[in-house]
Amino acid sequence: MIRxxxxxxxxxxxxxxxxxxxxAIVVNTGSGVSHLTRSDAVNIFMGxxxxxxxxxxxxxxxxxxxxxxxxxxxxxxxxxxxxxxWARLVFSGENSPPQQVATVDEMRQIVTSNPGAxxxxxxxxxxxxxxxxxxxxx
Amino acid sequence: xxxxxxxxxTRLALRTTAIILLIVGLLGIAFLLLAVHxxxxxxxxxxQARLEGLLNTVERTAxxxxxxxxxxxxxxxxDGLLSNDIVHAVRVQSLDGKLSIDRGGALDSARDALFTRxxxxxxxxxxxxxxxxxxxxxxxxxxxxxxxxxxxxxxxxLQLLGIGLCVVVVVVRYVTRPIxxxxxxxxxxxxxxxxxxxxxxxNRDDEIGQLVNSVNAMIDNLVQSLDxxxxxxxxxxxxxxxxxxxxxxxxxxxxxxxxxGAIRVANPAFRRLFKLPAKRDLNLHPIDFAxxxxxxxxxxxxxxxxxxxxxxxxxxxxxxxxxxxxxVSLVLNPLEAGRLQGVAHDVTARKRAADAAxxxxxxxxxxxxxNRRGFDRRLAVMGRHHRxxxxxxxxxxxxxxxxxxxxxxxxxxHAGDRVLRLVGGELAALLRQRDYLARLGGDEFxxxxxGCGRRDEVEALLGRFVARLQTPIxxxxxxEVTIGVSIGVALLGVDTExxxxxxxxxxxxxxxxxxxxxxxxxxxxxxGNG
Numbered sequence: 001m002i003r004x005x006x007x008x009x010x011x012x013x014x015x016x017x018x019x020x021x022x023x024a025i026v027v028n029t030g031s032g033v034s035h036l037t038r039s040d041a042v043n044i045f046m047g048x049x050x051x052x053x054x055x056x057x058x059x060x061x062x063x064x065x066x067x068x069x070x071x072x073x074x075x076x077x078x079x080x081x082x083x084x085x086w087a088r089l090v091f092s093g094e095n096s097p098p099q100q101v102a103t104v105d106e107m108r109q110i111v112t113s114n115p116g117a118x119x120x121x122x123x124x125x126x127x128x129x130x131x132x133x134x135x136x137x138x
Numbered sequence: 139x140x141x142x143x144x145x146x147x148t149r150l151a152l153r154t155t156a157i158i159l160l161i162v163g164l165l166g167i168a169f170l171l172l173a174v175h176x177x178x179x180x181x182x183x184x185x186q187a188r189l190e191g192l193l194n195t196v197e198r199t200a201x202x203x204x205x206x207x208x209x210x211x212x213x214x215x216x217d218g219l220l221s222n223d224i225v226h227a228v229r230v231q232s233l234d235g236k237l238s239i240d241r242g243g244a245l246d247s248a249r250d251a252l253f254t255r256x257x258x259x260x261x262x263x264x265x266x267x268x269x270x271x272x273x274x275x276x277x278x279x280x281x282x283x284x285x286x287x288x289x290x291x292x293x294x295x296l297q298l299l300g301i302g303l304c305v306v307v308v309v310v311r312y313v314t315r316p317i318x319x320x321x322x323x324x325x326x327x328x329x330x331x332x333x334x335x336x337x338x339x340x341n342r343d344d345e346i347g348q349l350v351n352s353v354n355a356m357i358d359n360l361v362q363s364l365d366x367x368x369x370x371x372x373x374x375x376x377x378x379x380x381x382x383x384x385x386x387x388x389x390x391x392x393x394x395x396x397x398x399g400a401i402r403v404a405n406p407a408f409r410r411l412f413k414l415p416a417k418r419d420l421n422l423h424p425i426d427f428a429x430x431x432x433x434x435x436x437x438x439x440x441x442x443x444x445x446x447x448x449x450x451x452x453x454x455x456x457x458x459x460x461x462x463x464x465x466v467s468l469v470l471n472p473l474e475a476g477r478l479q480g481v482a483h484d485v486t487a488r489k490r491a492a493d494a495a496x497x498x499x500x501x502x503x504x505x506x507x508x509n510r511r512g513f514d515r516r517l518a519v520m521g522r523h524h525r526x527x528x529x530x531x532x533x534x535x536x537x538x539x540x541x542x543x544x545x546x547x548x549x550x551x552h553a554g555d556r557v558l559r560l561v562g563g564e565l566a567a568l569l570r571q572r573d574y575l576a577r578l579g580g581d582e583f584x585x586x587x588x589g590c591g592r593r594d595e596v597e598a599l600l601g602r603f604v605a606r607l608q609t610p611i612x613x614x615x616x617x618e619v620t621i622g623v624s625i626g627v628a629l630l631g632v633d634t635e636x637x638x639x640x641x642x643x644x645x646x647x648x649x650x651x652x653x654x655x656x657x658x659x660x661x662x663x664x665x666g667n668g
Binding site: 039042046047048075077085088089091092093094095 | 199202205206207208210211214260261262
């Protein structure tokens with residue numbers, strides 16, 4: 001009886017707050033990576049790891065519509081801070097920020113065509129051609 | 139060096155300054171050490187804080203460099219740190235060993251002074267990604283500390299010099315100079331005129347003023363003492379003159395004798411008395427007291443023993459050889475230790491008067507011979523003499539004129555007196571110097587023949603006397619009378635040893651002569667004429 005009530009409450013809450021969906025980190029289905037830890041995700045997106053755990057060169061993608069939400073969920077920083085972070089590294093030349101993509105579709109296209117690419121999108125928009133490795137709850 | 143010591147010894151200001159400088163110097167050194175210590179500590183802390191600040195500044199960059207193992211960025215960061223003077227060497231080392239950068243000089247990891255900070259991941263604050271180590275430039279810090287110490291030391295030295303200078307100036311201005319001025323004024327002061335010392339202006343109410351007041355009080359006392367002294371001196375001079383006048387003009391001889399018996403002082407009267415030259419300086423040529431007053435040595439001792447026991451003594455001496463002798467009474471009293479004062483009077487007149495009175499007391503006024511009192515004395519003297527010299531015998535002769543009462547009755551007492559004088563004179567004419575004749579009373583005479591122990595000597599004398607009596611005596615009235623005499627003789631030393639007994643025996647012998655028919659003499663005959 002209690003479980004039924006809890007399920008009802010969750011269903012109600014999910015109906016009430018549709019905008020608060022999670023961010024899903026996705027990779028190519030053939031990348032050989034089943035899932036990533038949060039730390040792995042930080043290292044990949046903040047430039048520390050150049051390769052995925054599977055060995056493919058990592059190609060992180062910044063998806064413009066979700067960028068702010070993503071970084072807030074991943075490292076709890078706003079975009080200005082993220083930009084400042086990368087700005088420091090401009091002159092060293094060794095590291096570069098993730099490739100910027102404008103839309104989810106563009107991201108989906110790159111991910112599906114590149115085994116090392118890593119992107120993100122709203123978890124509700126995940127399609128079967130993308131493999132979710134980590135859900136970042138907001 | 140000795141000159142400096144001399145200066146320190148003679149200059150109050152210098153001495154005060156030296157002592158204060160010494161104290162301040164010692165304190166200063168102590169403070170300096172403390173100050174340097176604390177300054178060094180504070181410099182050290184400052185540098186620590188600066189290092190901390192530097193690290194804070196670069197921490198974010200270090201986080202990123204370490205996070206990304208970005209050697210380029212890390213080197214950039216290290217060089218940035220090294221551009222500070224205080225940083226000697228920098229090491230950035232990631233925990234996984236991927237990044238290891240050493241910049242600057244050699245870094246001695248064993249040193250305590252090393253400044254190390256754990257650098258966390260910029261995204262995961264709990265994850266340490268690398269270690270940033272800074273080696274502070276000790277030489278630079280030491281130089282900073284030294285500079286600070288030099289500054290503090292210099293400041294203290296300057297302060298010391300300033301204090302010394304101020305002390306010199308203050309002491310000279312407020313202590314030394316007033317005292318010096320005071321000293322000069324005091325030297326020029328004529329205190330005996332009652333002049334007072336003036337306190338320097340501005341010092342009237344302080345210790346120097348008190349000093350001046352004390353000096354003035356002392357001057358007052360001094361002047362009073364001087365006045366009193368002067369009065370006393372005047373009084374003493376008057377006394378002295380008075381005494382001198384008495385000393386010079388009195389008729390009493392005054393003199394002083396020292397312990398050796400030398401007369402050192404004598405007034406004119408004394409000189410006259412002892413016939414000393416008036417001009418003689420007795421201090422240079424003293425006169426021996428004993429020789430002067432006692433040439434025969436009767437006293438036999440110095441005047442000191444004469445007044446032994448501290449009491450004065452008085453005695454009389456006869457002076458000179460000429461007759462009549464002069465008599466002087468001397469009184470000696472102790473004046474002070476080793477000095478005696480003497481007074482000498484000429485007592486000749488008194489002595490003569492006394493002698494005359496004495497003579498009168500033992501003289502029969504009618505005949506000028508001795509009287510009973512004189513006889514008694516003489517007999518006593520003879521008795522003593524006999525006791526001392528029992529071998530010498532003396533004759534005691536009693537004479538009683540026969541029927542003398544009839545002359546008195548017939549011709550008057552005047553005639554009787556004349557007869558007594560005449561026969562007394564006759565009798566005296568027969569005697570030797572040492573014999574003694576006295577009238578005991580009435581017509582009774584007594585003779586003491588000293589040293590005459592033989593009867594024939596006595597008989598010769600008596601024979602001559604009786605023979606003389608045969609010559610009639612002319613009275614004033616022209617009448618002539620003859621008178622007989624009955625004589626009794628006793629020999630002291632032959633008949634008896636006692637003078638009074640001898641007198642008694644002579645008396646009996648005389649009555650024996652009367653019984654034998656008068657105008658004859660009898661010797662004491664033991665058991666006979668009694």
